[in-house]
Amino acid sequence: MALLSVDEALARLLAGAAPLGWECLPVAQAGGRVLSSPVEAHHTQPPFNASAMDGYAIRAADVAVIPAQLKVIGESAAGHRYSGAVAAGEAVRIFTGAPVPQGADTVLIQENTERLADDTVSVLQSVAEGRNIRRAGLDFTKGDILLQPGRILDPAALSLAAAANNAEIRVWRQPRVAIITTGDELVAPGEAPGPDQIISSNSLGIAEIIRIHGGEALDLGIVGDHVQDLDIAIGTAIERGADILVTSGGASVGDHDLVHEALTRRGMELDFWKIAMRPGKPLMSGKLQGLHDTSLRVLGLPGNPVSSLVCSYLFLAPLVSALAGRPYRPDMRRVHLGADMPANDLRRDHIRAEIIQNENGDPVATPLPLQDSSMLSALARANGLIIREPHAEAARAGESCEVFMLR
Known part of the structure; x- marks a missing residue:
């Protein structure tokens, strides 16, 4: 089967992907x-004329000439309005958020007053009509459309x-994404690995990418290199109503890579297998019959940790976003190369890099010295991927390049 380009593979993966209901x-x-x-x-919000400040509800005409003294006839607090009306020469003590009583047209802030007695306040500064009042409906009115789909x-x-x-x-409903991690060599974090084993980590990063992009991750654990065990795990994913089944590992062509065989036995309709990209060449995509005759999308990721996560960033993230009804806009930028790059071969390269600003404030992408697809430490250090298209010519430091920002 010929290698697909990254763009063609992504277009085929996302074909028909839409919110799930x-x-x-x-x-x-x-x-x-x-x-x-x-x-x-x-x-309607606010449902009444409300005070925007602590002070006194008054009639502006009563303080047009100062000094002035007003009779305090009551109090209006949030949740406890003053039920009477303000007449000439009167004031109501009022607090932020409280309804403005009838007759009052202004709120005089308390800093511009002096309380002379329990029932008298001296006005030290005049105030314009309508000041410090939040009018009914200032924020929104009943029937307004406030948020769009x-x-x-x-x-x-x-x-x-x-x-x-x-x-x-x-x-929109969250897409359920079942994750199956395969390999006899794997043990869960916290367990003691045997002499030929390593710690399983891919599912955690995959699950976080799913969560960030609006999906619900269903981690079905580690499955050994046995077709029967894989079949049981695939059945569990279907029974739990998964919309996407992600497998990590076992998608290559070795004698112990049994994911394709197990999925084929389940009736998977294979769309593509192998992408012209590095890392992540053995990426597989297809469809199975899901629960209640729904379509279960299958994405088989490579087992190498960096390959698995890079493929998740490039393919799983937009797929989950599409099914969740979320906009997906990868953070692509043009920056300067921080080192010379050799000519590329027939695969699109995703080179782990650090993107930092130089002394002039320009962003510069410097490739990390080691690019092995097993090195999570390098991926965690990188904040972007330099994109090198197939057959790209050699590039010199300082030239422009495209980067996919990771963070």
């Missing part, structure tokens, strides 16, 4: 989710939906 959630549980329907205001419910949007008296809101 909406669900209604309590607003308190909807943080970080994506709106599937507009959010409407169910009341596609908006991620970040802290401000979530608070706005709640302030508009929405107890529940409609959001």
Whole structure:
């Protein structure tokens, strides 16, 4: 099977990828989710003319000439309005957020007054009519559309939906992504590895990429190199209603790489296998029949840790975003090369690099000295990937290059 380009593979992977359907959630549980329907205001905010400051509710005409003294006839606090009206020569002690009583047209801040007695206040500075009052509907009015579909419910949007008296809101369902990690050589973090074993780490990074992009990760654990065990794990992913099945390891062509065989036995319709990229050549994509005759997308990632995570950044992140209804905009930038680069071969290269500003403030991408696909320490150190297209000519330090920012 010929190697696909990265762009063609991504286009085929995302073909038909769309939000999976909406669900209604309590607003308190909807943080970080994506709106599937507009959010409407169910009341007016503020619902009454409210004081923006601590001070006195007065009639501006009564303090046009100072000094002036006003009779204090009551108090209005948040949640406890003054039920009477303010007449000429009168004032009501008022606090921030409290309803402005009838008859008053201005709030005089307390710093510009002096309390002479329990029922008398001296006005030290005049104030224009309408000052320090938040008019009813200043923020929004009942029936206003406040948030549009596609908006991620970040802290401000979530608070706005709640302030508009929405107890529940409609959001796109989170895609469920089952993760199967394969390999007899793997043990879970915290366990003591045998003489021929290593610690399994890929699923943690994959799960975090899923979470960041709006999905729900279902880690099905480590599965040994046995087709029967893989079949059981795949069945579990289907039973749990997974929308995407991600496998890590076992997707190459060695005698112990059994993922393709197990998926084929389950009836997988293979789309592609092997990409013209480095790291991550043995990337596999296909579809299985999921729960209730739904389509279960399959993404087989390489087992090398760096390859697995780079493929997750480039392919899994946009797929999860599309199914979650989230916008996906990879952070691509043009920067200067910090070192000479040799000519490239037929595969698109993703070179781990540190992108920092030079003395002139220009961003410079310097490749890390070791690019082995097993080295997580290098990937954690890198904050970007230098993109070298297939057959790219040699490049010199200082020339422009494209980088995919990781953080």
